[in-house]
Amino acid sequence: MTPQNPTNKKVISLQNVTKRYADETVVSKVNFTIQSGECVVLVGHNGAGKTTLMKLMLGLTRPTSGKVKVLDSNPAFSSTIAQHRTLGYLPESVAFYEAMTGREVLAFYAQLKGASRTDCENLLEVVGLADAARRRVGTYSKGMRQRLGLAQAMLGNPQLLFLDEPTTGLDPLLRQQFYELIDALHKEGATSVISSHALNEVEARASRFIIMKTGRVVASGTLDELYQQAALPVRLKVTVTPGEAASVADRLGPETRIGEVNHQTLNLSCFNGDKMPLIRRITELGDVVNDLQILPPRLDEVYSHFMNGEPS
């Protein structure tokens, strides 16, 4: 999945949304908007409020205060039921009627959504369940149920997808296939909101991230924006002529933050503003430098930064 070009059409808008259960505040003063065509990933620790936020956007629960708008209307109103035809939802722990076969379950949800039987068969094929379609769901493994859940969420070419931990229980190949499916839907203009703990999987795939901590949004933006906000150092890996690493370290001077040095590599780090001057100094070293790799902070590092720091 690659980030798509979102249009300016606002499909989801949350204004100062708070959700409380008795004395516990699970979502607190959350504000964000999602444009059509975006792939937004919600990240956060367990209990950060990601699932509640999804339920609020689906109209499965009502905010204690604040406004939720999905496709220009309040999803909690029963008058918006017809809109659900254009939504796809995969819950965190997907469950189906155990006594029914995979095909029957999918056909049931397809009929509810007004999707065709051909859609069902195609999706069963796509998620690799065509051979098991005649088996009862009760005999399915966790991964198979998850795949059936994905097929169910994708019924009727949804314009808005809510996927809560969608790749849990899927093997690497199926994860790849899943993201290809999402990518195909995005190319058709779909918008998706994905909640995930698999940061390495979603890093290159999301158009935007919303990082949540104890019910609050602590950071949001594209990966580049998050790097800027976090102000984490950029790492540089310099490969030099064998045996020259120590001398190169000396020549770079004490002002350079040098990490690990071995026979022919040096790991350096610097803040974004110092990156270009450092690169210039490295290139000035001449033929002794064989290679230079610039490693920006990874999403998990950005995530750790925001989770360990104070909300911005």
Added chain:
Amino acid sequence: MIMLIAKREFRSMFLSPMAWVILAIIQVILAWSFFSSIDVFFNIQAELTTLKNAPGVTDLVISPLFEVASIVLLMVTPLLSMRLLSEEKRNRTISLLLSAPVSITEIVLGKYLGLLFFITTLLALISLMPLSLSMGTELDFYKLSAGLTGLFLILAAFSAAGLYMSSLTDNPVIAAISTFGLLLLLWMINISNASTAEGSHILNYLSLNMHFSMLLRGVLDTRDIIYFLLFISGFIVLTIRQLETQRLQS
């Protein structure tokens, strides 16, 4: 949408062994009661011929059969209705249903109709017993129809109450026990009624048994029909309200 959910519900009942076991047990118990009544009828048949306006086979065999059926089904309906919503909540299948383009009213009516289809099947099987008598004797078809209508209405009322109790919990066993308790209370609410006591007519009016026995006697009174219709719609509306509240406050 309602019919789609109803069909799924009806089908899923037959996918579990419980529905088959319930059908079999009910048939055995009612068949035993039916043959006992026939036996009694044969024993007193000679005396009946001497009586003026003597009760017929409909009064002596069919009405008691329907009465036994109502008591047996008072105990069995909670077992059928217990899983309608509580199991959906316990298994978390309800979240997919609620996120589908279907309203809570449609979900509740679909589930209720699914159970009614099963109840109708059950009733069709029960009615085969009295109908088999028509091969050997004359039946009072008006009284038979009134009795069947009464049995259908009381089962529909049991189901509506069971559906509501099932919406209150995610534990099917608790749903079954509480439905049984509620139905038993409404069945015998007028049992200690001294008829002279203040408000006795209210207890009589609330009693399920009172309205059912009128229909069993062949009295098709619109007040009884309205009572059952109000009872059913009341519990259905309560179920819809309950689910709506749970959905928005969950």
